[in-house]
Amino acid sequence: MDVQNTASFSSIATLSVIQMRNVSASYDSKSFVLKNVSMNVERGTNYAIVGASGSGKSTLLKLMNGMMIPSDGVVLYNYQKPDLKNKQYKKSISKIGYIPQTLGLVKNSSVLDNVMIGGLPRLNSINSFFKNFPKEEIQHAHDILKLVGLHEKSNRKVHMLSGGEKRRVAIARALMQNPDILLADEIVSELDAVTAREIMTVIRDAQKKFNLTAIMIHHDMNLALEYANRVAVIKDGDKVLELGVEGEKIIDFQTGDMTKKEIWEMYNEPKK
Amino acid sequence: MNPKNNLLIGAIIAVVVVMSYDVGVDPIAFAEGLPNLGIVLKEMTEFESEHWGTAFWAMLETIEMAFIGTILGVVISLPLSIFAARNISSKYVYAPLRALLAATRTFPSILWAILFVIVVGLGPFAGILAITLYTIGFISKLQYESIEAIDYDPVEATTAIGLSKLQLIRYVIIPESAPHLLSQILYMFDYNVRQTSILGIVGAGGIGFYIINYIKFFEYGKAAVFMLVVLITVLVIDWVSVKIRDKYIMKAQHGQQVKVKTN
Ligand SMILES: Nc1ncnc2c1ncn2[C@@H]1O[C@H](COP(=O)(O)OP(=O)(O)O)[C@@H](O)[C@H]1O
Ligand SMILES: [Mg+2]
Numbered sequence: 253m254d255v256q257n258t259a260s261f262s263s264i265a266t267l268s269v270i271q272m273r274n275v276s277a278s279y280d281s282k283s284f285v286l287k288n289v290s291m292n293v294e295r296g297t298n299y300a301i302v303g304a305s306g307s308g309k310s311t312l313l314k315l316m317n318g319m320m321i322p323s324d325g326v327v328l329y330n331y332q333k334p335d336l337k338n339k340q341y342k343k344s345i346s347k348i349g350y351i352p353q354t355l356g357l358v359k360n361s362s363v364l365d366n367v368m369i370g371g372l373p374r375l376n377s378i379n380s381f382f383k384n385f386p387k388e389e390i391q392h393a394h395d396i397l398k399l400v401g402l403h404e405k406s407n408r409k410v411h412m413l414s415g416g417e418k419r420r421v422a423i424a425r426a427l428m429q430n431p432d433i434l435l436a437d438e439i440v441s442e443l444d445a446v447t448a449r450e451i452m453t454v455i456r457d458a459q460k461k462f463n464l465t466a467i468m469i470h471h472d473m474n475l476a477l478e479y480a481n482r483v484a485v486i487k488d489g490d491k492v493l494e495l496g497v498e499g500e501k502i503i504d505f506q507t508g509d510m511t512k513k514e515i516w517e518m519y520n521e522p523k524k
Numbered sequence: 525m526n527p528k529n530n531l532l533i534g535a536i537i538a539v540v541v542v543m544s545y546d547v548g549v550d551p552i553a554f555a556e557g558l559p560n561l562g563i564v565l566k567e568m569t570e571f572e573s574e575h576w577g578t579a580f581w582a583m584l585e586t587i588e589m590a591f592i593g594t595i596l597g598v599v600i601s602l603p604l605s606i607f608a609a610r611n612i613s614s615k616y617v618y619a620p621l622r623a624l625l626a627a628t629r630t631f632p633s634i635l636w637a638i639l640f641v642i643v644v645g646l647g648p649f650a651g652i653l654a655i656t657l658y659t660i661g662f663i664s665k666l667q668y669e670s671i672e673a674i675d676y677d678p679v680e681a682t683t684a685i686g687l688s689k690l691q692l693i694r695y696v697i698i699p700e701s702a703p704h705l706l707s708q709i710l711y712m713f714d715y716n717v718r719q720t721s722i723l724g725i726v727g728a729g730g731i732g733f734y735i736i737n738y739i740k741f742f743e744y745g746k747a748a749v750f751m752l753v754v755l756i757t758v759l760v761i762d763w764v765s766v767k768i769r770d771k772y773i774m775k776a777q778h779g780q781q782v783k784v785k786t787n
Contacts, residue, residue, distance in 0.1 A: 319684055346686040356681020361699045369695050373686040381694050429685060 267295045268328070269433050269465045270316050275325035277311050285311050286489045288325070293482075295432075298459065299467045300480035308489040309469045310353060313435045316467065317348045330432075346373035349431030349464075353438050355422045359411040363402055366410055366421050367393045370428025393428055399461070400424045400454050416447040420454060427458055433465045434458075441471040452479050477502070568748035575746055579731070579753040585648060586730035587757065589723075590716040593652045597659025598709055604660065605667030606693060611679075612671065622668075628661030633719045637728035648729030655716050655723075666708045667701065674700040706772060710765040717761055721754045 270293040277286040286308045293299050301309050314320040315327050318334025318341070327334060329348065335341050349370075357366050371389050372380055379385075397403045400420040405413070410421060419439055426434055436455070440448035456479065459466050470476040476483045477497055485493040495502050607613050608621045628636075633654045640650035678696050687695065724732025731750055738747035 317684055319680075342686065345684070348684075350681065350684045352677065352681050352684075354677040354681075356677040356679075358678045358682075358696050358699050359675070360703055361695070365695065365699075369682055369687070369691075370685060372688075372691045372695065377688045377690045380691055425685075 269293050269295050269297075269330060270467065271326075271328040271331075272315070273326045273328075275315060275322045275327055277308070277315055277320060278323045281323065284323070284489060286315075286322075289486075289489075289491045290325075291484065291491065291494075293465060293467060295465055296463065297465055297482050298480045299465070300476035300483045301467065301469045301486060302471070302473050302476045302483060303486035305471070307486045309486055310437050312486065313350070313437055313467070313469065316435060317350050318345060343373075346429055347431050347433070349426030349429045349434040351422045351426050351434070351436040351439055353469075355418055355439075357410045357418060357421055357425075360409060362407050362409055363397070363413070363421050363424075364393060364406040367397060367406075367424045367428050370425040371430075373429075393424075396424045396427045399427070399458060415443055416451060419443070419451050423451075423454060423458065427462065431462075431464065433467065436466070436468045438469050438471055440475065448475065564744050567742075567744035568751075570745040571749055572743075572745045573749070575749045576753075578734070579750045582731040582734055582750065583753045583757055586720045586732075586754075587717060589648050589651050589730055590655060590713060590720040593655025593720070594659055594709065594713045594716050596652070596656045598663050598705075598712070600656070600660050601663035601667055605664045605671060606697070608664060608668040609671040609697075610668075611674075611676075612689075612693070612697065625661050625664050628657050629665070633658040634723060634726060637723045638726045641727050646727040646729075651720060651723040651728035651730055654728060655720055658719070659712055659716065663708060663712055667705065670701045670704045671697055707769060710768060714758075714761050714765055718754075718758060 270291065272289055272291040275286060275289045275291075276284050278284050289312070291312075301312060303309050311320065315322055315334075316329060318327075318329070318336060321334070330344065332338075332341050332344065334345075336345075358369070368385065368389070371385075371393070375385065375389065394403065394406070397406050400423050402417060402420045402424065405417065410418060413421065422439070423436075426436075434455070439455075440451050443451065452475065455466065455468075458464065468476075468480070473483075473485075481497050483493075483495045483497060484491055485495075604621065604625070608618050608625060610618055613621075636657050637651055637654035640653040644650050644653065674697065678700065679692065682692060682696050720730045720732075721735075722730075722732040724730045724734065725736045727733065731754060735747050735750045735754075738744070738750070
């Protein structure tokens with residue numbers, strides 16, 4: 253039940269930010285973590301990837317930002333193959349806002365210093381070594397901190413923040429990259445329902461403000477249906493389903509229309 | 525206690541006995557010599573208090589030497605430790621550098637002091653060089669080990685953002701490995717004060733010069749004054765570094781504070 257060509261879903265030709273064609277990936281060149289996956293993410297989409305743990309979701313994101321090279325198939329970011337040896341491409345990775353599952357914050361640094369990291373690739377290496385930042389970059393960081401609601405804590409060390417606040421820092425660092433795409437790996441999975449929704453709202457506001465394409469991995473199908481307009485379901489390294497969401501209506505590319513509730517019942521794993 | 529453990533303990537005791545015999549450990553000589561210690565101790569209590577002033581200035585010189593040596597050593601260690609860290613540098617850089625650093629740690633600083641006395645002549649400067657070299661060997665090792673032990677997640681995340689190597693070192697490696705540095709510097713300074721106290725034995729400056737000479741000429745009362753000054757200084761430094769550690773380091777590391785037993 254593979255859905256190979258989802259681009260045809262949209263009748264209007266729009267620009268793709270991420271394209272994957274028949275991609276397979278492996279960590280040990282013996283067993284495949286992803287098998288023959290194709291995916292097309294158009295500009296402005298709010299794309300969600302859902303699946304059980306170990307199904308290959310994180311691997312999918314690492315292929316998108318070039319941290320991993322597919323063993324087979326093609327990955328394109330803005331119609332370019334991720335290749336860190338290519339200078340042109342290397343410049344463009346700084347525009348892929350990436351928030352890993354572990355967040356990857358520098359715990360002993362302040363909130364502001366962590367956010368500034370997002371802007372470093374566009375700054376001169378020597379000046380940035382002495383923390384000699386242009387005024388407008390510092391202002392930009394403060395504006396972003398205001399947007400994510402952490403402005404009062406900009407001098408706080410990251411290890412002193414709550415789980416929700418740490419996620420706001422990671423979002424701010426990604427926004428500081430001036431990204432055209434935001435990749436977030438299970439950013440709300442470990443949060444309680446209220447905080448998770450707060451964080452999702454922060455991302456939704458940022459997305460509107462900066463015209464971002466977002467690709468977010470979720471553990472919770474309900475959350476994906478609530479915030480995304482496209483949902484891909486990954487199972488054992490295979491994309492088994494891709495849905496379009498428009499309000500209460502859900503378009504399944506194979507079975508036709510279903511309601512959110514039916515989909516939710518089909519794919520929401522019972523809590524273990 | 526199971527039989528296996530008993531066997532092991534028995535074996536260790538046997539090895540110690542055999543080795544002691546080999547190197548000439550002689551309990552009888554120790555027992556016969558004990559009265560001599562009594563004489564020394566008795567003479568030591570006959571303080572010659574007009575020497576307090578000299579002892580104080582000699583100790584100050586010792587502390588100055590240790591301080592300069594520690595600071596110089598740490599400053600040189602910081603870039604070296606980055607080049608010596610296996611997770612940052614290339615094999616062709618870290619392997620020879622680590623061998624060199626290991627070599628500086630192989631010999632106690634007093635041997636380096638002898639070498640530097642030959643190079644720059646008698647006096648505190650030779651001692652400072654010896655302490656600096658020893659500090660480089662030690663702090664570099666402690667630092668490259670803490671660099672190698674840092675959390676890999678921020679390194680991976682910031683590499684994906686596209687930081688240059690210099691930026692990675694400045695914004696991730698240094699902040700993540702630095703919290704241990706203050707503690708290491710305190711420890712090293714403490715250790716260096718003790719070491720510098722004996723460097724005078726080979727003519728490399730500091731209070732040890734007086735101690736060794738008074739002992740040589742059986743002037744135990746005078747030696748005792750100088751030794752007491754060393755003891756008090758080391759205790760004070762130890763106490764101060766515990767205070768600094770509690771106040772700054774524990775807080776810096778993940779926001780906890782040490783609970784000190786007060787009863
Ligand atoms: N660095 C790695 N080395 C080897 N195997 C890995 C590595 N990362 C993930 N895997 C394996 O790949 C599979 C998919 O992992 P992942 O993409 O992290 O799944 P998910 O994010 O959906 O939980 C799992 O079976 C996991 O054990
Ligand atoms: Mg994952």
